[in-house]
Amino acid sequence: MSTPSKDSPGELHITVEVKDASVFCQSITIRLPIGEETEDLTADKAVTFSSEETGGGPGGWEGRLRLEDGDSVLAITFTPFLVSRLDSGWKLTMRIAGFKVNQREGSAVIGATERTSPTNGQFEDRSPVPPLRMDKFPDGFFMRNLMPDRIMVENGERVQLDWDTSRGPNTTYRMYWDRESEPVSNTIKWLSPPLERSTGFMLQATVAIGNNRTLTHTLTTAVMVANQDLTTRDVTVHRTLDIGNGPGTATTNLGFTTVPAGALPPVRYLPSNMTDGDRNTYYWSNLHPKTGDWVQIDLGSQRDITDIDLCLGIDTGQYTLPTCTLESSADSTTWTHYDTIPAGRPEYCGTTARTARYLRLTMTNPQAYRIAIRSFDITTTPRGATITPDSATFHTGTVEIVGDLVVTGKVTCMDGVTIPSQKELVVDTIRIPDPQGARKHVVFNAPVWIEDGALPAGTPAHLTVKGSAEVANALKANDGITIPSQKPLVVDTIRIPDPQGARKHVVFNAPVWIEDGALPAGTPAHLTVKGSAEVSGLAVKGPLSAEGPTRILGTPVRIASWDLRGTAKQERFRYQTSGFVIGAGYAKGGRERVRITILIGGQHFTDDVQGNELTSNNTVMVAVAAATEFTIKAEWMYGSTGAGWATANFYWVPIGSGARM
Known part of the structure; x- marks a missing residue:
C-alpha cells in the first residue's frame, strides 16, 4: 500500500487454512501495531471486523477487541461457537476494516497467533513464521499491470513487457528473468532477449525511505515458449517420451x-x-x-x-x-x-x-x-x-554412451556389434543362439582376453563354443588349450613357435587323427615336427616312412660276454624301456656246438652254433616290452679234444633316442 496524503480507510483480509493433518482450534488473534511511528499501521483504536468460514467447521466465529502492551497493540480475537475438529481444506477469512493508515513511510508487522491442539487437549499458542509485514510506500507510489505483448512465442523469439508506474523520486526499477537482471528505471517497456524456454519475469521497485531503509514491491508474469529447449535434472515420463x-x-x-x-x-x-x-x-x-x-x-x-x-x-x-x-x-x-x-x-x-x-x-x-x-x-x-515403459526405439545412426550401459535383460543386434579400435567389450558370457541352424558370427578384429576376474575365486576363465569357432588369425593360450574328452579339435596346422629355446607343449589326452580331407587330392596327411616329438604311444594304420636321417633305436649295449668251455651260463634282466635283446654264439672246432637261448614269460627262443674247421656264428633277436623280465642262457653242448673253443655275447638295444637302461 502507499501512504495517502490524506487519511484514507484501510482494510485487511487474512485467510487461515488447514493443509494436511486435522487440528482443533480455540482461537485466532490478529494484532495491529497502533500509533504514529513508521512501524505502526494506524493510530485508530477501534476497527470493524467479520469472518467467513468454508470447508466445514463449527459454523460461526465471534470477534472480540482489546488493547495490549500499553495501548500500543490492537488485538482482535476470533473464537468459534464450538471447538471442533477442523479437517484438511477448512478455511477462515478474517476481514478487518474501518481504520486509517498513518502517513509515516515504513513497515508494520501484523501479528497472528493461533491457539490449537492436534487432540483437543493441551492447547498451545503458535505464530506463523515469518510474521506478516505490511509495507507503507510514499504517497502516490504505484506499480501495476505488468503484461507481455504475447503469452506464447516461438523458440528464439523475443517478447515485449509493458507496465504502469508512478516513477517517483528515490525509486529504482529492475527486471529479473532466469538468472539474469537488468535496470529499467527510465522506461515503462522492455524487450526481452531471445527466449529458448518458458520464462518467468519479475519487475521489482526499490524505494529509499531514509535512515538507510528501503521498501520493495514486485510484479511477476510468465511467457510460454513453443518447442522449447529443456534443461532439467530428473524427468519422469509415465507414457511415451x-x-x-x-x-x-x-x-x-x-x-x-x-x-x-x-x-x-x-x-x-x-x-x-x-x-x-x-x-x-x-x-x-x-x-x-x-x-x-x-x-x-x-x-x-x-x-x-x-x-x-x-x-x-x-x-x-x-x-x-x-x-x-x-x-x-x-x-x-x-x-x-x-x-x-x-x-x-x-x-x-x-x-x-x-x-x-x-x-x-x-x-x-x-x-x-x-x-x-x-x-x-x-x-x-x-x-x-x-521410449515407452515397454520398449525403446532409436531412429539414429549413432548412440553414444559415455558411461556404463547396464542391461539386465537381452541385447539383440540385428546387424552385429562393432567395438571401435582401442575400445574394450567386457562380458561374463557371450551366447550366440542358433535355433534355425543358420550360422552365427562373432568377429573379433583385435585380441580377445579371457580373464577370471568375474568368476568365483579359484574358477578358471573359460570360453565355451557349442558350435564351431573360426579363428582367422592366431589363437594364443598362455596356459595351454584343453579339449574335453570325446570332443574333437579339428585344425589344418598347429604351430608351436620356440623363439627363445624354451620347450613348448601340445598335450593330447585323447587319440590324434591326422586326415587328408583338407589337403589336395592324393596328398598324404602328415604331421611335421621341427623340434622333438615325444610320443607315449604311436599307432600307425598305414606305412610309416621317414625322409632323411631317422633314429628309432638307441645305442646297443653289451650286457653279457661268456667263455663257455666246460660250463653253461644264464642271467636275468629287466629294463624300464622297450627294446630288443640279441644273443650271438661262436664255436671253433669240428665237434664244438653252442646253444643260445632267450626266455620271456615261458617262451624259449633258441638257436645252435655248429663248429668245424672254419669259424661259424649265429644270432637270436627278441623284442621285449618295457618293464618285462627276460633270461639269457648259453650252453657248450659238446666237449673238445683241446683244439676247439666256444663263446657267447648278448646285447640290449633300447627303442627311441631318449631310451635309458
Missing part, C-alpha cells in the same frame, strides 16, 4: 471457444486438441472463418512428411470447414500449395513425400458458422528416439 517425432504444435488466428463462458472450471476447446491423438476431443474456433484465416501445425523442425490425415467437424457432422487449401513451408513465410479441400468434407487423407516444418489450412471462402477440427495428424519418417 518421443524425441524428434512429436505431433507438432497447433496454432490459429481464429481463437478458441470456452463453454460455458465464465464457468468454473471452464471447458476450453483448445487448438492442442487437434494433435492430442484423441478423436473424441476437438478444436472449436471462437470466430467465424473469413477468407485468409488459417489453422497451422508447427513440427518444430524440418521433417520428412509421408501422410496427412484430417478429421473435420464434430461427430454430428456440424462445424465442418469451408473450401481451403493445404500448404507446406520450411520457414512459415514462403508457402507451397499441396492440395485443395472442398467445403463440408468430414475427412481428408493425403499421401505425400516432402520435407517441411509447417503445414497449414488456409480458408479460401468465408463461412457463417464456426469450425471444428478433431484431428490434424501428420506422419513423418521416424527419427531420434521413442
Whole structure:
C-alpha cells in the first residue's frame, strides 16, 4: 500500500487454512501495531471486523477487541461457537476494516497467533513464521499491470513487457528473468532477449525511505515458449517420451471457444486438441472463418512428411470447414500449395513425400458458422528416439554412451556389434543362439582376453563354443588349450613357435587323427615336427616312412660276454624301456656246438652254433616290452679234444633316442 496524503480507510483480509493433518482450534488473534511511528499501521483504536468460514467447521466465529502492551497493540480475537475438529481444506477469512493508515513511510508487522491442539487437549499458542509485514510506500507510489505483448512465442523469439508506474523520486526499477537482471528505471517497456524456454519475469521497485531503509514491491508474469529447449535434472515420463517425432504444435488466428463462458472450471476447446491423438476431443474456433484465416501445425523442425490425415467437424457432422487449401513451408513465410479441400468434407487423407516444418489450412471462402477440427495428424519418417515403459526405439545412426550401459535383460543386434579400435567389450558370457541352424558370427578384429576376474575365486576363465569357432588369425593360450574328452579339435596346422629355446607343449589326452580331407587330392596327411616329438604311444594304420636321417633305436649295449668251455651260463634282466635283446654264439672246432637261448614269460627262443674247421656264428633277436623280465642262457653242448673253443655275447638295444637302461 502507499501512504495517502490524506487519511484514507484501510482494510485487511487474512485467510487461515488447514493443509494436511486435522487440528482443533480455540482461537485466532490478529494484532495491529497502533500509533504514529513508521512501524505502526494506524493510530485508530477501534476497527470493524467479520469472518467467513468454508470447508466445514463449527459454523460461526465471534470477534472480540482489546488493547495490549500499553495501548500500543490492537488485538482482535476470533473464537468459534464450538471447538471442533477442523479437517484438511477448512478455511477462515478474517476481514478487518474501518481504520486509517498513518502517513509515516515504513513497515508494520501484523501479528497472528493461533491457539490449537492436534487432540483437543493441551492447547498451545503458535505464530506463523515469518510474521506478516505490511509495507507503507510514499504517497502516490504505484506499480501495476505488468503484461507481455504475447503469452506464447516461438523458440528464439523475443517478447515485449509493458507496465504502469508512478516513477517517483528515490525509486529504482529492475527486471529479473532466469538468472539474469537488468535496470529499467527510465522506461515503462522492455524487450526481452531471445527466449529458448518458458520464462518467468519479475519487475521489482526499490524505494529509499531514509535512515538507510528501503521498501520493495514486485510484479511477476510468465511467457510460454513453443518447442522449447529443456534443461532439467530428473524427468519422469509415465507414457511415451518421443524425441524428434512429436505431433507438432497447433496454432490459429481464429481463437478458441470456452463453454460455458465464465464457468468454473471452464471447458476450453483448445487448438492442442487437434494433435492430442484423441478423436473424441476437438478444436472449436471462437470466430467465424473469413477468407485468409488459417489453422497451422508447427513440427518444430524440418521433417520428412509421408501422410496427412484430417478429421473435420464434430461427430454430428456440424462445424465442418469451408473450401481451403493445404500448404507446406520450411520457414512459415514462403508457402507451397499441396492440395485443395472442398467445403463440408468430414475427412481428408493425403499421401505425400516432402520435407517441411509447417503445414497449414488456409480458408479460401468465408463461412457463417464456426469450425471444428478433431484431428490434424501428420506422419513423418521416424527419427531420434521413442521410449515407452515397454520398449525403446532409436531412429539414429549413432548412440553414444559415455558411461556404463547396464542391461539386465537381452541385447539383440540385428546387424552385429562393432567395438571401435582401442575400445574394450567386457562380458561374463557371450551366447550366440542358433535355433534355425543358420550360422552365427562373432568377429573379433583385435585380441580377445579371457580373464577370471568375474568368476568365483579359484574358477578358471573359460570360453565355451557349442558350435564351431573360426579363428582367422592366431589363437594364443598362455596356459595351454584343453579339449574335453570325446570332443574333437579339428585344425589344418598347429604351430608351436620356440623363439627363445624354451620347450613348448601340445598335450593330447585323447587319440590324434591326422586326415587328408583338407589337403589336395592324393596328398598324404602328415604331421611335421621341427623340434622333438615325444610320443607315449604311436599307432600307425598305414606305412610309416621317414625322409632323411631317422633314429628309432638307441645305442646297443653289451650286457653279457661268456667263455663257455666246460660250463653253461644264464642271467636275468629287466629294463624300464622297450627294446630288443640279441644273443650271438661262436664255436671253433669240428665237434664244438653252442646253444643260445632267450626266455620271456615261458617262451624259449633258441638257436645252435655248429663248429668245424672254419669259424661259424649265429644270432637270436627278441623284442621285449618295457618293464618285462627276460633270461639269457648259453650252453657248450659238446666237449673238445683241446683244439676247439666256444663263446657267447648278448646285447640290449633300447627303442627311441631318449631310451635309458
